[in-house]
Amino acid sequence: MSAELWNSAARVLEDNWAGDHMVPSRKLYPHQWSWDAAFIAIGLGYVNPSRAWRDLRSLFEAQWPDGRVPHIVFDPATAEGDYFPGPAFWNVPAYGRRAARGSTGIVQPPMHAIAAWEVYRHASGHGAACALQAHTELAWLYPRLVAQQDYLLGRRNAGAAGLAAIVHPWESGLDNSPSWDPALAGVPADLSLLETYRRRDLAVADGAQRPTDRDYARYVGLVLNYRDGNYSDNDLAQRHGFVVECPSFNSILGAAELSLAQIAGVLGLGDEARRHRDQAQRITMAIASRLWDPQTRTFHARDVRTGRLSPAHCVSGLMPLMLPDLAPDQTEAIMTEARSARFGLPEQTLLPVPSYDRTAPDFDTQRYWRGPIWINMNWLLRRGMLVHGYRDDAEDLRRSMLRLVHGNGHFEYFDPRTGEGLGAPRFGWTAALSLDLLADRSMPAYARV
Numbered sequence: 522m523s524a525e526l527w528n529s530a531a532r533v534l535e536d537n538w539a540g541d542h543m544v545p546s547r548k549l550y551p552h553q554w555s556w557d558a559a560f561i562a563i564g565l566g567y568v569n570p571s572r573a574w575r576d577l578r579s580l581f582e583a584q585w586p587d588g589r590v591p592h593i594v595f596d597p598a599t600a601e602g603d604y605f606p607g608p609a610f611w612n613v614p615a616y617g618r619r620a621a622r623g624s625t626g627i628v629q630p631p632m633h634a635i636a637a638w639e640v641y642r643h644a645s646g647h648g649a650a651c652a653l654q655a656h657t658e659l660a661w662l663y664p665r666l667v668a669q670q671d672y673l674l675g676r677r678n679a680g681a682a683g684l685a686a687i688v689h690p691w692e693s694g695l696d697n698s699p700s701w702d703p704a705l706a707g708v709p710a711d712l713s714l715l716e717t718y719r720r721r722d723l724a725v726a727d728g729a730q731r732p733t734d735r736d737y738a739r740y741v742g743l744v745l746n747y748r749d750g751n752y753s754d755n756d757l758a759q760r761h762g763f764v765v766e767c768p769s770f771n772s773i774l775g776a777a778e779l780s781l782a783q784i785a786g787v788l789g790l791g792d793e794a795r796r797h798r799d800q801a802q803r804i805t806m807a808i809a810s811r812l813w814d815p816q817t818r819t820f821h822a823r824d825v826r827t828g829r830l831s832p833a834h835c836v837s838g839l840m841p842l843m844l845p846d847l848a849p850d851q852t853e854a855i856m857t858e859a860r861s862a863r864f865g866l867p868e869q870t871l872l873p874v875p876s877y878d879r880t881a882p883d884f885d886t887q888r889y890w891r892g893p894i895w896i897n898m899n900w901l902l903r904r905g906m907l908v909h910g911y912r913d914d915a916e917d918l919r920r921s922m923l924r925l926v927h928g929n930g931h932f933e934y935f936d937p938r939t940g941e942g943l944g945a946p947r948f949g950w951t952a953a954l955s956l957d958l959l960a961d962r963s964m965p966a967y968a969r970v
């Protein structure tokens with residue numbers, strides 16, 4: 522299966538190249554997405570490292586002066602009507618050397634330092650010229666990656682506890698997760714907004730696999746609110762309707778600090794490396810104290826406005842496993858949760874873990890982020906298992922992901938009962954991470970064994 526899967530994954534990446542960036546998938550997502558670019562770079566680094574670097578560069582060329590990296594960079598060659606909400610809806614003003622309406626004003630999880638470090642590591646296998654290019658690109662990216670972290674830990678520290686808050690479910694990347702339901706319940710669902718602004722996703726994807734109209738109306742309303750405040754982060758908790766600390770977003774934020782420490786090391790910035798390691802430890806402690814529920818023994822999203830933890834058990838609650846400084850008790854609790862009937866590691870289901878609790882009454886096998894299996898979350902979970910020395914579980918998970926993609930195709934997500942492919946076909950990060958799972962059996966940096 523390996524050669525066949527490798528070749529089909531490489532073909533998806535070839536087809537999704539759009540000149541100076543990658544698209545997540547041709548039909549549904551015709552622009553550049555932030556955390557997609559990071560996951561895609563990790564796989565693209567094996568087959569075309571120059572493109573991996575170019576893609577990351579294109580994204581960071583659109584970084585805002587305040588350090589935020591937009592969740593979508595719009596391709597000017599794509600028509601407004603080909604994706605909603607498009608450039609005119611976000612109506613972002615010009616900044617730096619960028620023309621107006623070039624991006625959105627929200628962010629996605631900061632996966633990019635992790636990706637840059639992975640591409641750099643793998644580049645050494647491609648010869649001296651590639652290694653030199655990798656060093657140059659890392660040096661270019663490093664200050665920009667630091668600015669991205671500074672923005673999230675500074676301007677988005679709405680809970681004043683050293684974590685980043687998200688202002689829209691789309692910022693989590695787990696857009697439609699039940700984690701957001703309690704916080705979203707307080708956001709008006711003005712269905713008339715969907716008459717003014719027409720959904721485009723329903724024209725290209727099955728409605729049963731996409732968010733409901735009520736949720737979509739809330740998404741649109743939240744963007745309008747943030748946009749009308751000029752995308753300012755002042756007094757977020759007082760004036761914005763959705764301000765939430767997500768376990769997965771913040772785990773990636775912490776893991777990014779560790780990758781930055783590695784990057785600072787190869788750039789000869791020893792003091793900086795220490796600073797990043799300390800920061801990772803602080804983020805881990807904040808996650809451990811603020812997002813952990815001792816009753817449920819798992820991590821949950823916290824609504825900064827009410828101080829309440831969302832009751833849902835979602836895959837994001839497993840993500841702090843990525844952090845090497847997590848205490849053994851919480852580490853073991855994550856493994857217990859992952860093995861339980863809620864998530865059922867492949868030892869029980871032969872499948873990677875779903876995005877949501879299999880035992881919940883509203884577990885939905887089709888609707889995105891409310892049940893289906895996503896390869897990127899499982900890739901992060903496997904990384905966490907390796908970090909904490911659960912090598913056999915990590916290997917089972919790796920095999921189950923490869924089996925799933927090989928048997929069903931490079932889909933955006935998969936039915937958690939049958940493994941059938943759902944959402945967009947020929948999806949970038951599914952293909953890219955399959956390449957990584959085939960190629961890389963090494964231990965992540967900072968593994969505890």
Ligand code: 9WN
Binds near residue numbers: 554
């Ligand atoms: C909104 C591109 C993106 C991913 C997200 C995923 C989905 C967009 C949408 O697709 O979100 O950003 O239109 O549904 O939820 O994680 O980055 O692949």
